[in-house]
Amino acid sequence: MKVTRLTKWDAYLANGQKTGRILTRGQSIPDDLYHLAVDCLVQHVDNDILFVQRHLEKESFPGFFEASAGGSALYGEDSKQAVRRELLEETGLVPAKLTxxxxxxxxxxxxxxxxxxxxxxCPKDHITLQNGETIAYQWVTKEDFKRFLEKYSVVPAHRLMLESLFLDK
Structure with a gap:
């Protein structure tokens, strides 16, 4: 789904409480209000991690791999609904379990x-790439994780998160 300038979001306080106000993408957010975003690490039941490669025309980190699907929760969506929608839009996948x-x-x-x-x-070849968002994907085993990080450019925040989860210090 292409997010447009007229996309509406629920307004939240920092503690996660909805305010009843509506925010519009592209417009200033009043002080002390927030919009909700989601992301998820995708793990196959065999423990492999899904990496998707960002489109070469993306504004930030073009061509980099990332280990998540996500985006902003739309007006009226809760966080679980938003993450399920984003995962389906970006990969074609429906989670067996969402934690x-x-x-x-x-x-x-x-x-x-x-x-x-x-x-x-699911079968690992059943990934649907989102037009204009992603151009490739790879499933990475925990054993190959370090080699993958050495070989490919990975969005820095995802690299740090994954190194803390999967690599011994």
Missing amino acids: FSKRIVYKEDQYLMDRYVALVD
Whole structure:
């Protein structure tokens, strides 16, 4: 789904409480209000992690791999509905299990980020890439994870998160 300038969001307080106000993408967000965003790490039941490659024309990190699907929750959506919609739009996948991980408050950028892990049980070649968003995908085993990070450019925030989860320090 292509997000347009008229996309509407629910307004939240930093504690996650909805305010009843509506925000519009592209317009200033009043101080002390936030919109809700979601992302999820996609893990196959065999423990492999899904990486998708960002389109070469993306404004940020073109051609980089990322280990998530996500975006902004639309007006009226809760976080689980938003993450399921984003996962379906960006990969064609429906999670067998969706586990909430944590909420991060980004005060400077005025959004709340709900993070999930989506467990999928599907044939690995059943990924549908989102036109204009992604151009390739790879399933990466935990054993090949370090080599993958050495070989490919990965969105820095995803690299840090995944290194903390999967690599021994």
